[in-house]
Amino acid sequence: MATVDGLEVAKHNSKKSCWIVLESNVYDVTSFLSKHPGGAAILLKQAGSNATTEFKKYHPLDYVNDLPPGSLLGAIDPNTLGKLNAPKESISKPSESVDLDKEIPHLSLCVSCPDFERAAKAVLPHKSYIYASTSANTGLSLKTNLDDWSRINFRPRVMRNVGDVDTHRSIFGHSSPYPFYISPMGTLGAIHPGAEPEMVKGAVRKGAHMVVSTASTKTSEQIMQTYVDEAKRLNGASPSRLFYQYYMPVDRKKAIDLMHIVKKAGYNGLWITVDTPVLGKRTADRVLQAEEAIAVGVEEDATAEWETGNENSFAPSMGGRPVSGQLSPHTTWEDLKWIRKEWDGPIVLKGIQCAEDAKLALEYRCQGILLSNHGGRQLHTAPSSLMTLLEIRTYCPEVIGKLEIFLDGGLRDGSDVLKALCLGATAVGVGRPFMYALAAYGAQGVERCIDVLSEELATGMRLLGITSLDQVRPEMVNATRLLNEMWRPEPVAVRSRL
Ligand code: HEM
Numbered sequence: 001m002a003t004v005d006g007l008e009v010a011k012h013n014s015k016k017s018c019w020i021v022l023e024s025n026v027y028d029v030t031s032f033l034s035k036h037p038g039g040a041a042i043l044l045k046q047a048g049s050n051a052t053t054e055f056k057k058y059h060p061l062d063y064v065n066d067l068p069p070g071s072l073l074g075a076i077d078p079n080t081l082g083k084l085n086a087p088k089e090s091i092s093k094p095s096e097s098v099d100l101d102k103e104i105p106h107l108s109l110c111v112s113c114p115d116f117e118r119a120a121k122a123v124l125p126h127k128s129y130i131y132a133s134t135s136a137n138t139g140l141s142l143k144t145n146l147d148d149w150s151r152i153n154f155r156p157r158v159m160r161n162v163g164d165v166d167t168h169r170s171i172f173g174h175s176s177p178y179p180f181y182i183s184p185m186g187t188l189g190a191i192h193p194g195a196e197p198e199m200v201k202g203a204v205r206k207g208a209h210m211v212v213s214t215a216s217t218k219t220s221e222q223i224m225q226t227y228v229d230e231a232k233r234l235n236g237a238s239p240s241r242l243f244y245q246y247y248m249p250v251d252r253k254k255a256i257d258l259m260h261i262v263k264k265a266g267y268n269g270l271w272i273t274v275d276t277p278v279l280g281k282r283t284a285d286r287v288l289q290a291e292e293a294i295a296v297g298v299e300e301d302a303t304a305e306w307e308t309g310n311e312n313s314f315a316p317s318m319g320g321r322p323v324s325g326q327l328s329p330h331t332t333w334e335d336l337k338w339i340r341k342e343w344d345g346p347i348v349l350k351g352i353q354c355a356e357d358a359k360l361a362l363e364y365r366c367q368g369i370l371l372s373n374h375g376g377r378q379l380h381t382a383p384s385s386l387m388t389l390l391e392i393r394t395y396c397p398e399v400i401g402k403l404e405i406f407l408d409g410g411l412r413d414g415s416d417v418l419k420a421l422c423l424g425a426t427a428v429g430v431g432r433p434f435m436y437a438l439a440a441y442g443a444q445g446v447e448r449c450i451d452v453l454s455e456e457l458a459t460g461m462r463l464l465g466i467t468s469l470d471q472v473r474p475e476m477v478n479a480t481r482l483l484n485e486m487w488r489p490e491p492v493a494v495r496s497r498l
């Protein structure tokens with residue numbers, strides 16, 4: 001392979017000709033600028049420079065194989081690395097990389113979930129914090145998620161000998177000390193240098209289950225390897241299991257290949273995300289991208305080239321842009337038939353938002369449903385998962401007991417977990433609190449966040465008058481306020497009295 005001089009690379013630093021160094025190779029990404037789902041600006045900031053560190057925050061290295069043929073120009077001459085440009089400064093406030101030296105609160109000061117968000121905000125680059133914290137449109141779905149938990153109250157019983165409590169629950173036969181798991185979240189490399197493996201370490205050390213995102217920074221195999229290594233280090237003592245969140249590639253062959261990779265790697269179940277036929281409107285991310293583009297002198301089109309096509313092989317993740325090819329607007333219930341042929345383990349549909357679809361999931365022989373509105377990042381004013389659970393209890397209660405029922409969205413306290421369980425949930429997913437804990441403290445933060453939720457749960461159980469999660473009952477909560485607002489079918493024929 002030819003050797004390229006650093007001085008030559010440095011000259012190709014504009015949108016007319018944009019070269020970057022990744023690991024030891026030089027790539028011409030000029031024709032890729034308008035196709036990059038992360039936008040042209042982020043590549044142009046690296047034009048003529050070594051983009052490896054920045055690249056690794058977002059992508060596994062094998063992404064370079066998806067550059068157009070002919071992009072690889074040769075190996076960078078190692079003696080000329082000093083002649084490369086320095087990457088252009090980002091406009092992101094306060095800094096572009098995770099700065100672990102920044103003043104963050106001592107971990108012991110994190111005693112409830114919101115404390116992790118404050119710590120993360122102090123340490124995260126502005127762009128990463130926006131990615132993690134924001135939601136769709138004006139943010140109303142996220143607000144509903146958070147609010148609805150406070151609209152249900154407990155109905156506690158007293159004098160019940162609550163000395164010892166057991167918080168164990170199983171997901172598809174895999175027992176865990178907790179009835180909550182870590183929700184799948186993409187692009188953790190932008191949150192912590194250790195990315196998904198760092199999150200896995202925290203989960204395994206505490207015995208919590210975790211669902212791994214298709215849009216991860218590391219490959220599914222690398223993430224599983226960390227799990228295996230960490231479990232081995234603990235002499236197999238951790239009951240943790242990894243499940244896989246699946247964004248189905250449009251291309252059938254790629255979709256099947258991905259399932260085979262995941263199965264071979266040893267994931268214990270497939271969480272198929274179904275609330276994402278297109279990406280929701282990620283308002284804050286889009287503003288940020290536009291600001292970045294203006295700062296490097298490119299105007300991002302409202303619809304870039306890659307948004308109009310149908311095919312590529314990638315997952316949606318960070319940023320305000322949809323990635324075509326992975327978000328298939330054409331998916332239907334019938335697809336579950338061929339998926340079932342390829343995947344013989346448990347299937348959970350992630351993103352069920354009404355009773356009718358819960359019933360369909362049962363008819364299509366899924367093993368579980370996850371009631372979720374994607375953390376408020378998809379449909380503007382979508383229902384909270386709690387509201388969907390009440391609908392299911394009212395209109396198709398037979399689903400509960402036949403399917404494993406999961407909920408996520410806005411859970412920020414162990415007592416929220418308890419409320420969901422009282423109403424029939426098998427277990428719940430928690431997203432952002434773990435992301436924030438990872439951002440500020442790495443695996444240790446993840447462990448701490450598990451402890452916080454677990455302690456709140458155990459205290460809640462005692463004060464509610466139960467000692468095991470087998471004792472939870474719907475009459476232990478008062479859900480009247482939410483029930484009053486629950487969807488009801490239109491009366492069939494209302495005759496006018498006028
Ligand atoms: C060289 C080949 C590259 C390919 C094939 C590629 C591909 C992609 C794809 C498919 C996405 C969509 C989401 C995802 O799967 O994560 C994406 C997003 C993104 N990429 Fe790249 N990328 C490349 C280089 C880079 C480089 C060098 C950087 C940074 C310097 C970068 C930064 C980003 C960011 C930040 C996003 C998220 C969107 C945003 O927040 O703006 N990419 N890229």
Ligand SMILES: Cc1cc2nc3c(=O)[nH]c(=O)nc-3n(C[C@H](O)[C@H](O)[C@H](O)COP(=O)(O)O)c2cc1C
Nearest residue numbers: 132183184185186213273374375409410430431432
């Ligand atoms: C930053 C971020 C990234 C996410 N990435 C994914 C993803 O890649 N796949 C997916 O199915 N859900 C994704 N989600 C949704 C979560 O799995 C989950 O539904 C949601 O975060 C739960 O809400 P909570 O964050 O309020 O706990 C993401 C959520 C956030 C906040």
